[in-house]
Amino acid sequence: MFRSAPALLAACLAVAAAPASAADRVTGAAFATRSEVLARHGMVATSHPLATQVGLDVLKRGGTAVDAAIAANAALGLMEPTGNGIGGDLFAIVWDAKTKKLHGYNGSGRSPKALTLQWFKDNGHTKIPPYGPLPVSTPGAVDGWFALHGRFGKLPMKDLLAPTITYAREGFPVTELIAYYWDRSVPRLKAYPGFLEQFTRDGRAPAKGEIWTNTNLASTLEAIAKGGRDAFYKGRIARTIGDYMKASGGFLSYEDLATHQGEWIEPVSVNYRGYDVWELPPNGQGIAALQMLNILEGYDLKSYGFGSPEHVHLFVEAKKLAFEDRAKYYADPAFAQAPVAQLLSKDYATERRKLISMDKAITQVDPGEFKTQGDTIYMTTADRWGNMVSLIQSNYRGMGSGMAPTGLGFILQDRGEMFVLKDGHANTYAPGKRPFHTIIPGFVTKGGEPWLSFGVMGGDTQPQGHAAIVVNLVDFGMNLQEAGDAPRIQHDGSTSPEGQAVPMTDGGTIELETGFDYATVRALMRKGHRVRFADGSFGGYQAIARDPASKVYIGASEGRKDGQAAGY
Incomplete structure (x- = not known):
């Protein structure tokens, strides 16, 4: 039976809005493109088999x-x-x-x-x-x-x-x-x-x-x-x-x-709902993920559900606040010491959270004020002795x-x-100085034991991706493979070159992968967000988790790259 044009269009829209899935899997969650990889003695996950x-x-x-x-x-x-x-x-x-x-x-x-x-x-x-x-x-x-x-x-x-x-x-x-x-x-x-x-x-x-x-x-x-x-x-x-x-x-x-x-250097961390999430301090941007998680911890994301307007809105608003601090403070600590302890404090997150409205998107915001002194690959490995490595390496801009x-x-x-060519900025060019860096490895411990070694590739995507992975695992109960395969949110805050740490001037644009419901898109637009669908700019992801009871390693490598997780 042939459908009328309006009915056919509605059917197509319903399919497009449905959760992304590799196929009709007999087991596993809706977003997973494949099963997690399980092994006892060792695991490697990279972006090339x-x-x-x-x-x-x-x-x-x-x-x-x-x-x-x-x-x-x-x-x-x-x-x-x-x-x-x-x-x-x-x-x-x-x-x-x-x-x-x-x-x-x-x-x-x-x-x-x-x-x-x-x-x-x-x-x-x-x-x-x-x-x-x-x-x-x-x-x-x-x-x-x-x-x-x-x-x-x-x-x-x-x-x-x-x-x-x-x-x-x-x-x-x-x-x-x-x-x-x-x-x-x-x-x-x-x-x-x-x-x-x-x-x-x-x-x-x-x-x-x-x-x-x-x-x-x-x-x-x-x-x-x-x-x-x-x-x-x-x-x-x-x-x-x-x-x-x-x-x-x-x-x-x-x-x-x-x-x-x-x-x-010493990694730094915040506790997110009982999980200690670790990043490296500047000159990298890892603490932006920690700032986002501190802000998001004040909301019951689980009750809103993955992909809901509230989930996407709060995630994006938290990103905006963290990235304004990134634009001002993150730089080579030998030249400009970022106020890391203050940026990662729960009190500061509470204050910044007050800037978020559930009904209206932030279009412009100032960084916090403190008294101060001054394409990529990601891979992870784990061995038979329980050692784990979270490693990221890059030439920047692809090749x-x-x-x-x-x-x-x-x-x-x-x-x-x-670097920026502006006098007085923390990341101003100087001889013998390390530039602001986008590449960041991530790690999570629980109760003093290793829980997850993970990373996400791709410029500004990385701290957003780190926060999203933790939220997907902790708040939405996804498995390790699904957490990476689930459609991603990326907020682009300016028209500057990819990865540049610059302030937001006009609210920016949310890029959403296929898999978010059109009702969510409409609700976001009503709050004042600009939304566009995009592909190819959401990075890549590898992860290895360790089950604390069985000591079994769990590996994941997402479908956006050519990669593979494998163990023995």
Whole structure:
């Protein structure tokens, strides 16, 4: 029987508004695209199946969670250059089962010492360009590997890098989503020296299923495996980078590389309904997720239900308040000390909560006032001893600056774009300064025991995604896979470049994935929100949880990426 046009339209709208689901699953929750992965002895979850297998093989050979994380991260730098590589930075949170303690590592690099704010002003720059030599900052990933390995590693570094070296020489098939982003990057980056020669075939990106090799990267990793961190920061590699940047009109020098040092830092936390949620303090944006959770704790989200107008409205309003503080205070603590304790206090959350109306969207809000002194990959691993690693690594803007040093097989990051060229701002450009950073690893403990290692990729999405995952698990009772697969809320507060920490001026726009009911959209618009549907900008998610009773690991890797969780 044929339906009338109005009836057919209504039916189509009903289907479009229904919860997203991979299929008619016999078991599992509505949003889950697959079952959780369960294993007793170890687990790896990354955004590429082959990288996951590399990490899992390390665990099976007796490696620690840190060993597996390094091996998998090296593989991702080869296999997913659209999101990371050894030209970028690294942050990590490590749960040490022996001491029952969390350790944080900030592996972000600093700006070139020879480049000044005055140079930008003298040359007519009002903002740092996104590509080319000027946004390049010192890459911190390799130093991060060796710092993590020195404290928590077990297997030799040469064994951890060997699988990626083999893949780089023999080749691997490029996966679907990576091929898509690679193809989009070529037109933007092809003008920069070394990119076409090292990251295209006859001027084009590799297609899905095409075998890709990178012998230059293989040689670079072999040098690192043999010579350690100094082979990258003080040897031939560093001199090649310095010479290349000078010849290209850049400022990153051999001295910048030779003097680089990451640092161990203390993670910070808030308690959300009995769960301690941990992030790293600035220069990253992790505490924005904690500020959001502090505000949201004052509302009974469970009673409203996932996807309700109240849920989305309160989530977005909490984000607006947290991100205004982010725009003002988050920066390199060596140059501007953020008032972290005050920002994370429950009293401050109570005061900020008073700015939220249930009936009307916030269009403009000031940050709190304090007296002060001053594309990405995410992966997680867990081993047989109970150690867990939450690690995130990135070049920024997908493949980074486009600057590919001669013969080295990787692209330098463009994190320097995150600085502002404005006197007196916490994140104002200065020589030897770490930029505001978007990449953040997350961790949750309960009763002093590890409960969840997790992360979400993608610029401003990350703190919003961290808060959403915790809310989905704690308030809405989702399982680990469903919590990541559930449709996401993303609020874009300005028209600035992606990830820039700037104030909101006009209320911004809510982007909703398919799966939210149209009644919710209409209710949000009545409150004064601008709403649009979008796809492709909601990041990626991996997670490993640990059941405190059975000690079984639970792994999840969402369907927005090419990734996989696997255990043994």
